[in-house]
Amino acid sequence: MSEGHRIIGRNLRKIDAIDKVTGRTRYADDVVLPRMLYCKLLRSPVAHANIKRIDLSGALAQEGVVAAISGETMPTAYGILPVSEDEHALCIDKVRFIGDPVAAVAAETEHAAELALDAIELELEPLETIGSVEKAINTPEPRIHPGNRRGNIHKLVSLEFGDIEQAFAEADHVEEGLFHYGGNTHLAMEQHAAVADWSPDGRLTLWSSTQTPHYVHRVLAKVLDLPAAQVRVIATPNGGGFGGKTDPFNHELAVCKLAMLTGRPVKICLTREEVFYCHRGRHATLIQARTAVKRDGTITGMHFRTLLDGGAYGSYGVASTFYTGALQTVTYEVPHYRFDGGRLFTNKPPCGPKRGHGTPQPRFALEIQLDRIAAALRIDPADLRLQQIQPANSLTSNYLRIGSIGLAKCIKTVVEASGWRERYGKLERGRGLGLACSSYLSGAGLPIYWNEMPHSAATVKLDRGGGVTVFCGSTDVGQGSDSVLAFVVAEELGIDPYQIRVVTADTDLTPVDLGSYSSRVTVMTGHATRQAAAAARERVRSGVAEKLAVSGEQITFADGKVRVAEKGIELAFAEAVAIAEARHGTIVTSGSYKPPETAGKFKGAGVGPSPAYSYSAGIVEVEVDEQTGFVTPIKVWMAHDIGQAINRSAVIGQVEGSVYMGLGEALMEEMVYREKRNLVHKIPSMLEYKSLTSLEMCEVETFLIEDPDPNGPYGAKEVGQGPLLPMPPAIANAVYDAVGVRVDMVPVTPSRVMAALDAAARGKAPRHGPERMPQVSWPEPTRVTPPWAGGDGHAQRPGSGKQAS
Amino acid sequence: MLVDKITVNLKINGLATELRVPPQKTLLEALREEAGLTGTKHGCELGECGACTVLINGSPQLSCLVLAAACDGAEVLTIEGLANGPELHPLQSAFAELGAAQCGYCTPGVLLAAAALLVRNPSPTRDEIRQALSGNLCRCTGYLQIWNAVERAAEQLRTR
Amino acid sequence: MLRLPEFSYFQPTTIAEAVALKDAHGDRAMFVSGGTDLYPNMKRRQQEPRVVISLAKVDQLNAIEMRDGGIHLGAKLTLTSLASDQRLQAGWPAFAHAASSIATPLLRNMGTLGGNLCLDTRCNYYDQSYPWRKALGFCMKKDGDTCWVAPSSAKCWAVQSSDLAPVVAALGGRIELVGPKGARTLAAEAFYNDDGIRYLNKEPGELVTGLWLPEIAGARSSYIKVAQRGSFDFPVLGVAAWARFDQQQKIAELRLVLGAIAPAPRLVPDLDKLLIGRSLDDRQAIAAAAEVAWRLARPLDNTDQAFSWRKSVVKPYVERALLGLAAR
Structure with missing residues (x-):
């Protein structure tokens, strides 16, 4: 239990758990009229x-x-x-x-x-069908969307923070690589x-x-x-749900x-x-990544290019495109940063947001690239990361406002727990360890449609019988958001969470919450609900204070009781509510939340800002069968900077579930279409779209790093998505440690591992991955002076910077 | 082609039940649509996910691939019958307490597969649990809290 | 919800009654045992019997007994019971192991010996819904003319994906059949036909009633299933090895069968001169045998995993299967 809290931070049964284990939960297909x-x-x-x-x-x-x-x-x-x-x-x-x-x-x-x-x-x-990113670029007609301006190019963006050319010029070492992250789906x-x-x-x-x-x-x-x-x-x-x-x-x-x-x-x-x-799942993404470092490994600049296979419709794709460039800067300091991203229309089911929305793909490239840099410079990969973690309470070069950052502690924790120092690079051939880190948003800073209203709101109603109902538009998708509402209200009112009724996700009854996406619910509904519950508590406090002629500060709320310790008075919560209701009338209070204003003011600054960023560091141990290419995860150590857990067991469940899904993406999950057969989906079934069964899942040791964030309710940050992100690059890095070859593709399938081993055996570069990036006429980047160079978050006026390369 | 309905007498959760179903009606459909027992879920209807697992004469099977007509005389246990009246089965308590149910959609099937395991093997090892549940996909938990919950329930059942 | 089409349903209680029903309804009828293969196929309209004859009440098919110098297994024994039978585990471990590797524990509680032996051939152009197949104009195995795996082919390349089939062939098993003309047995190898459509050498009216496996002194067997996952998946390659060893632990007789690479299990030919008289320590001989198997295997792009990879791993898995014959 966290200090000063009664409910927050404990291991508690979720409020809907009994319904779920007894078959009482009514899902949509259970509704019969x-x-x-x-x-x-x-x-x-x-x-x-x-x-x-x-x-x-x-x-x-x-x-x-x-x-x-x-x-x-x-x-x-x-x-x-x-x-x-x-x-x-x-x-x-x-x-x-x-x-x-x-x-x-x-x-x-x-x-x-x-x-x-x-x-x-x-x-x-x-x-004519458009079956690939390359074909979409090179085939402007027929347009999949006749109204689209640029043939079958849905979106092109280009942003530059600082001076990327200078950064590469000053570097001692440059890593450059192409990566492909396969598209995959939620499979709820x-x-x-x-x-x-x-x-x-x-x-x-x-x-x-x-x-x-x-x-x-x-x-x-x-x-x-x-x-x-x-x-x-x-x-x-x-x-x-997972975004699907x-x-x-x-x-x-x-x-x-x-x-x-x-x-x-x-x-x-x-x-x-x-x-x-x-679908609306993970965009298959081709990534060209360049990272420039000093001899000691310090990153001087980074340039990412991404091409997203968007499928047939826009969906969240414009946001997805920006997200493939947004969060590279929030883990390690990147003084100069450039991002070019493009999304293409193809004749496939539309892609959209899946757990990690747009960020696992570049993260895969980035964390492999750091591994390569570490090897080239003979620095331990953990140390390379530890020496340049983005500082707390800072602005990144692309104007993302970082609050708390527990990444260093995450890395140190998994390094210690896994025996990394003694074992990395020293295991028998065929066994390997891989490390990767990540960060994710606790909700997007801006709503999907432009408006100035709250992102989340909650109402709390107290019944004179002591019953408490919280109303909120949020949707429980299994992550436990209904329970978060109850725990927050219970904390604020000092009552048992299981006596609270939660009414959610009903547009007639509940105040608006934008939805269960972008890991926004705990932070945003948490704030709104806390505010509403605190207001209800204060209403009760003032009613009781007046009635008993005590000062409000003397009154405490705990254990389902309202007490005035000095006077030896103890009221049941229901009694206190009745007193307050007699004074104030029916007690219904509300709270709402809107994220802080974003620091970036340039076009495109809307994607990436968040009230708080979670951090994860993961290490995976694998066994690689060099004769067949099968990669078996043996164990995962995952440390996650949650800020403050609201419910520990639910948080651990989210970490483990994220690790599981990350392993699935890393090893087998992929949407495949037959380009020569009219673009049919090759495997639209749960049998052939492979996901991990209980036999493939490995043990996970989870560590929660709790460094409360000033912007989170009780200091809480997200957990539902972040811990997925380290898994694909950690697997690829572990395969390298095990057998000395790089698979720069997700999923890391047996045939790809064998292709890399074959390349190595034939004296070629010991890798398997994409070989070229299609030519794209990237637009002139929007140039923004980073905060450290005195920028104010606005784009430079065209012509004031240097010419595009 | 119109085919006559078949009368099936079976016990569902201990209750003698008569169903009149056409031959093509699966047990899954009969439970959900005829008996009103919507606790049994479905994720594919092809035997590829395990969500529709029920116990037929104590054996965990997929109700999406069993004809209701083939269940004449059978005893079927669904999630609605796992608890002993108001008293939860230890597996249900353990799943609730340990976070083994997230979205809850695979949970009924997993619970029934686990219940059959514990009847057969009161002290399963973790590997035996993983084996027994390897026909039930879960997309939320990564299975770990499920394994933990089965271990805890097994322990409770042994010490009862 | 995917649903079954309409059909008439019979539940005979004897083999004779079942065979007579089939005879009466002809091509419109199919037998069903566990239903784990037929019902998904019916839901996707790959198989469309108007009459389904269930074997659920034919108790004669449940027998398991030692007879004629081997073991007889009734066709309706579940895969779970085969996998857990101690006689099979001791005497025919590859068979018990193969049974334990099929699908999932739940499906093994339903699926039967007969069903797995008669498993419809699989192909990811065929194991798709009616609308999916319609989008490509169907394939030659059902409703169409073209084999989408090999469009110039006159033959269907759907894959025999039974885990038991290659093992039963390697063990020298015999398939027991009863038809309108009476009972007969067929060597397992002869039971399978290398054509994805006519994949069983069985008369339309015949029912598989059981399997007989010989018990041979000094014989040992192994089976390796290659699949992405430890459950659910059909094999993308199966290697079954059987050998009789002489007193010096030299190979006296050997059969090696590849599964899941063709419409029928494929017996690897010409191994006698490489392996007879050799011991399992002779790694060169084993590698040479693996080379022969590798040349034989020509998997196509109609299952999980890259087909080039499926061929490339034939060698290591054959070596492992042969080494798996070592005495324990």
Whole structure:
């Protein structure tokens, strides 16, 4: 238990745990309404085509079919980011990937709906498919999005902080490399599901497995042309999210429209294959990284270029692109930094945010590059990192405001625990240790759509019977956010967390929270809830103080009691509430939170800022079979700078889950499409999209580093994403330690390890990875003078800096 | 082709139940849609994830690949029947206390697979636990808190 | 939710009744035992029987007994029971091990010997949903004409992915069949056909009722399954080795079978002159045998893992399987 706290920092059962172990939790597909119809979507069988004709009459004629719709019923475009509203609920003019929905059927049974799909006539005029980043760059036409300005280039960005040329000129050693991070997907256990109910008085209710009910709410109102006040979105407990349920989805709109047309509730539950088509997962990314260092290993400059395979729609892609360049600077000091990033449209399921959003890819390159630098300069990789950690309470060269930073302690902890000093570089051949570090946001500094309102809000209601209810728009996706609300309220009111009722993720009942993404919930709802609970407590305090004629400071709240120690008075919490309610009327308080203003003022400064940054350092020990290339993780040591744990066991669960998912990405998880076969997804199944079973998972020793951050509630920072990031580069670094070759690709598959070993055996560079970076006409960078050089966060005026290289 | 429904008499969580189902209805569908027992989850319906695990005559099996019609005379235990009335099974308590359920979606299946293990082997080693649960994917926990919870429950069951 | 299409369902109680039902319904009918192979395929409309004949109540298929100088295993024995049977573990350890390596513990509680022996051949152009296959215009194994793995091929290259098949072939097992014309047995090797569509040399009306494995003094066996994961996955290569050793621990007789690289398990030929009379210490001979196996293996791009890698690791895994024959 943390000092001064009663609840915060303890190991506590999550408030929804009993429901989850007894099967009582109601997920979206468990919602059953009377007269409910079932919806199925007809999805495009062609990767890129113009729609010539859709004839629904065959489907409508089938037994059990009640309604069938196509794109023209919902002509309004939408998208999660206002800058790329390029989606339609059902395709209108063209289809952009295999799996793009074109029609929806509602029928009395799911089977009837499925059979009806085959009776829909869909005439398509195939177009050339764009299957790769390189092809997208070199094939401006046909454009996947005819309105896109630059052919099939969705976004190009270029930022320069300081003088990168000077940094490289002054360096003693430059590492340059190409890396590829394969695309992968969330694979939440729960398939997306939604149920819509329309009432003739014009009110629409949607239950959906979404991480972002607020954004779904906005999109439903917009696309269905309904007043937002008439639309209610209830996010059911998510059976896992990981970022895969943060976009508004076609199926959510389709069931709403069908409910409105039929006057009956409509349900959809996607098949696993369809979930692969929803995707929005990790962008496959090609990375060119250059890092310049002094002889002693001090970084003088870094230049990253990334090319993201975006898939067919924008989704969060503009943000993803910026994120591949945002967080390189927050772990180690990087005085001069340049980033060029590009996202391409291809005819594949759209990519978006997955755990770590845009940052695991460059982190993979960066942490391998540091390993190479350490080897080249004969410095221990741990020391190389330790000697240049970004200082606490500082501004990075790209204007990210760092509060607490426990990275040094993280590194020292795992170095000690793993026996790194005695064992790194000294294990028998075939065994290796790899170290990597990372950092992640505790929520984004800016909302997805521009507004000045709070990012998170909570209401606390006290009942005269002593009951306490907290209302908040946040969504529990398994990470335990409902419990965080209860623990915070319990801490502030001095009561048992299990007597608190938590009402979340219901746009009719709960104040807005932007959603469960970017690791924002603990920090942002934590602040809002703490504020609301503290206000409720003060209301009780003042009521009791008045009634008992004591000063407020004499009153304490603990153990479900309200006490005035000096007078020997002890009231049950309920009694105190009743007294206060008699004085003040019903006690309902609210709190809200908006992150501090960002330090950067240049275009692009909106991606990267966060109230606080978490830090992780991980070491993995692996065994590499040199005859087959199989890499087996033996053990992971992971230290995570959490600031302050709210609930220790939940935090450890997040660390272990992140390590697990990171190992999966590192070793086997990958979305694969067959470029020569119309871009079909090669393996849209849980059997063939490989994820770790309990036999592949290794033991993890977790260390929580608690250095409270001034910007976190009780000092808390994020944990849900950061500890994933070190795993892929740690695995690659460990493979190098084990067998002396580099695999500069994720996943590190057996065939790639063998390719690297073969290259080494043939006297070539002992590596396997991408060989070239496609040519891109990068824009003139936005130049920003770093804070250390006297910059004010604004871009330099064009022409005031030097010419672009 | 319309096929007649089949009458199936089985015990679900100890309760004698008569189902009238068409042959193609899986046990998973029958439990969720006919018996109202939505605690049994589904993640693929192809036997590739383990979410729909139930006990059929004590044996952990995938309800997505078993016909309800094939369960005549069988005893089926689902997550709703794991607790003894209001008293949680030690596995349920341990899972709740140790954070073994995050999103909770794989949890019913994992619990039933673990329950069968502990009947068969009251003192499983960690490796035996990993083996027994290797047919149940979990995307949240990294399995570690699940293994810990099974170990704790085994210990509690042994000392009861 | 993926659902099964409609079908009629029969639960006969005897082999004769089952075979008669099949005979009556012909091609429209299929037998089902554990259902772990058939039902997913039916949900994806890869197999579309209108009549499903369940063997669940045919208790005659549950036998396990020593007979005729070997062991007889009823087709309905679950993979779990095979993996945990002490006679099999002692006498035919490669077989018990192969059974224990199949799919997952839950699927092994359901899946049966007969089902695994008759496992439909697999291909990641075929093991896909109806809409997925439709997007490519289907493949020759179901509803289409083209083999997408090898478009110029007249033959289907779907892979025999049973873990038991190569082991049973290596052990010299015999498949027991009952059809309308009576009972017969077939050498396991002859049971499999190197064609992804007609992958079993079985009459349409025949039911696999069991397997017989010979017990041979001085014989030892091994099986290595190569897969990404320790559960769920089908093999991307299986190596089954069987040898009889003489008193000096020299190889007197040997069979080496590769699984999961072709539509049928492949017996590696011409090993006798390399290995007969040699001991397992003769690493050169073992390497030479591995070379022969490597030349034989021509995996294609229709399973997990790069197919070039699948070929390249044949050598080390064959060496390991042969070395795994060492007395313990």
